Amino acid sequence: TVFLEFWKRRRSTLIYAWDLIEWEEDEETLRPQFEAKYYKMETVNPITGKPEPHQPSSDKITRLLVSVSGIFFMISLVITAVFAVVVYRLVVMEHFASFKWNFIKQYWQFATSGAAVCINFVIIMLLNLAYEKIAYLLTNLEYPRTESEWENSFALKMFLFQFVNLNSSIFYIAFFLGRFVGHPGKYNKLFDRWRLEECHPSGCLIDLCLQMSVIMFLKQIWNNFMELGYPLIQNWWSRHKIKRGVQDASIPQWENDWNLQPMNLHGLMDEYLEMVLQFGFTTIFVAAFPLAPLLALLNNIIEIRLDAYKFVTQWRRPLPARATDIGIWLGILEGIGILSVITNAFVIAITSDYIPRFVYEYRYGPCANSAEHSDNCLQGYVNNSLSFFDLSELGVGKSGYCRYRDYRTPPWSSKPYEFTLQYWHILAARLAFIIVFEHLVFGIKSFIAYLIPDVPKGLYNRIRREKYLVQEMMYEAELEHLQQERRKSGQPVHHEWP
Structure with a gap:
């Protein structure tokens, strides 16, 4: 801007x-x-x-x-x-x-x-x-x-x-x-x-x-x-x-x-x-x-x-x-x-990952219920952002669990692989951030555009001065023209013309 x-x-x-x-x-x-x-x-x-x-x-x-x-x-x-x-x-x-x-x-x-x-x-x-x-x-x-x-x-x-x-x-x-x-x-x-x-x-x-x-x-x-x-x-x-x-090299x-x-x-x-x-x-x-x-x-x-x-x-x-x-x-x-x-x-x-980190730090992390926040507030964030999957469901003879990046319920829950409440909290935080960010930045853009005039003040005054001088010259030329017309017609000439 x-x-x-x-x-x-x-x-x-x-x-x-x-x-x-x-x-x-x-x-x-x-x-x-x-x-x-x-x-x-x-x-x-x-x-x-x-x-x-x-x-x-x-x-x-x-x-x-x-x-x-x-x-x-x-x-x-x-x-x-x-x-x-x-x-x-x-x-x-x-x-x-x-x-x-x-x-x-x-x-x-x-x-x-x-x-x-x-x-x-x-x-x-x-x-x-x-x-x-x-x-x-x-x-x-x-x-x-x-x-x-x-x-x-x-x-x-x-x-x-x-x-x-x-x-x-x-x-x-x-x-x-x-x-x-x-x-x-x-x-x-x-x-x-x-x-x-x-x-x-x-x-x-x-x-x-x-x-x-x-x-x-x-x-x-x-x-x-x-x-x-x-x-x-x-x-x-x-x-x-x-x-x-061309034979002659001088062109x-x-x-x-x-x-x-x-x-x-x-x-x-x-x-x-x-x-x-x-x-x-x-x-x-x-x-x-x-x-x-x-x-x-x-x-x-x-x-x-x-x-x-x-x-x-x-x-x-x-x-x-x-x-x-x-x-x-x-x-x-x-x-x-x-x-x-x-x-x-x-x-x-x-x-x-700004919004997921922000939600974890203030809602699910070790500093969620604390007024003070430090670098340790993100401890455990990576583990929190990973979900569990049961390898036995693949049917390849393997057992145990693997981790993947998502916010889903574990396979041992009543509703496996459904989105957790944290997922919806992150989604709501993302939408709220977009709305607040856009309105804030657009407001700053409009304020900056309002503060900076399109024409510099010195140039603006110079243009107005020239317009004033042109109007003054036109007025004097018109006044002189009317005085000459009065002289030709034999009427008295007033020097102070309204």
């Missing part, structure tokens, strides 16, 4: 410096594609008073519904890919658990997660190639009125595609992995064949941290290569071809500049998208992966210099365009800020 509020202050300063305070996007010209499509359907613009092409509401709604359907289809495709990776994890898990190599056999859960993360990253990169073309087609299908509307629509689709593509597997690990496993003797199975995967014995945060760290690290390396390494290779190849075809500088890589069709959209997705990585699951902001900071320190080198030496100079803000990206950043509060509340309450 502090970051976004200070960006609004910076934005207002830039608008004033570039004299764009009174400039509105309504002054933009219509897109040629829009004019060519609806030139027969004209209506009078209420601002300019001139006729211009108009898109009927029925046609606009129909095209919007088709575009939304395409978005949902692509999102469902991503979810299908995540489900395929889940099935892969279930199949490979059994093979790694019985692997001949002792290292893999001992750390089969890490091996399964690591292989699945790498495959998931390859799927993400392959789907990214298709997303841009599909988003381009869906946006053109809507026939936006102006270039800013086209860019906002295209940016929103690209963000939705990329966000779901990057974070769907992370959401699965954070909130679904190990939640519907069942218990010994009654495990839930996928297609009645593969047992659902469980979290690491130390908790699901290990799997979530591994997933986020690998995806974030590999994606930053890939983005830096595509932004700088790929243009470098293309420019080297183009210079090599020119030198082979004018303007021709060398023309042979650089052109700015892509979407301008800075890729740069914005990369930063917004990185902002999501550093906020949405920061409770599970606290190193994400540090990795983002190190990446951005490097990328600032890489981008400067890329824009100056590898790309042609882009054409400038007026803009009063960063478009739809500010709304997306604010939406990510709201989503991050919700997801972190669920990560702390559901994924981590």
Whole structure:
């Protein structure tokens, strides 16, 4: 919230410096594609008073519904890919658990997660190639009125595609992995064949941290290569071809500049998208992966210099365009800020062991009836979090009991393997924590946004001063005009005009 509020202050300063305070996007010209499509359907613009092409509401709604359907289809495709990776994890898990190599056999859960993360990253990169073309087609299908509307629509689709593509597997690990496993003797199975995967014995945060760290690290390396390494290779190849075809090695500088890589069709959209997705990585699951902001900071320190080198030496100079803000990206950043509060509340309450430890310490532990609490209050927590299972129920000739992580009644009770009262206490505490955490953080966010004004006070007073001077000049000009009219008509001139 502090970051976004200070960006609004910076934005207002830039608008004033570039004299764009009174400039509105309504002054933009219509897109040629829009004019060519609806030139027969004209209506009078209420601002300019001139006729211009108009898109009927029925046609606009129909095209919007088709575009939304395409978005949902692509999102469902991503979810299908995540489900395929889940099935892969279930199949490979059994093979790694019985692997001949002792290292893999001992750390089969890490091996399964690591292989699945790498495959998931390859799927993400392959789907990214298709997303841009599909988003381009869906946006053109809507026939936006102006270039800013086209860019906002295209940016929103690209963000939705990329966000779901990057974070769907992370959401699965954070909130679904190990939640519907069942218990010994009654495990839930996928297609009645593969047992659902469980979290690491130390908790699901290990799997979530591994997933986020690998995806974030590999994606930053890939983005830096595509932004700088790929243009470098293309420019080297183009210079090599020119030198082979030209006898004189001295080529004018303007021709060398023309042979650089052109700015892509979407301008800075890729740069914005990369930063917004990185902002999501550093906020949405920061409770599970606290190193994400540090990795983002190190990446951005490097990328600032890489981008400067890329824009100056590898790309042609882009054409400038007026803009009063960063478009739809500010709304997306604010939406990510709201989503991050919700997801972190669920990560702390559901994924981590914070709430079970808290309930044990104050309700079931050795300090439950004591006013003083210390480190010894968690003594016996691991044993308390494990339930009993009778091995004789498996029918394999073994007897005795084994322990598994759950809150269920023992097999010798009247209702074996039912959830205990402690389970319901933990569930109620988790729901209460989510509600309290969200309301508290949202209240703090709103208070911070209220305290930090969008326009600096000095700039605000300067703008008001300029408006006052303009009104004073207009008043004096009008007064002088009226005095000249009176002189021409022979009427007496009053110096003190009301």
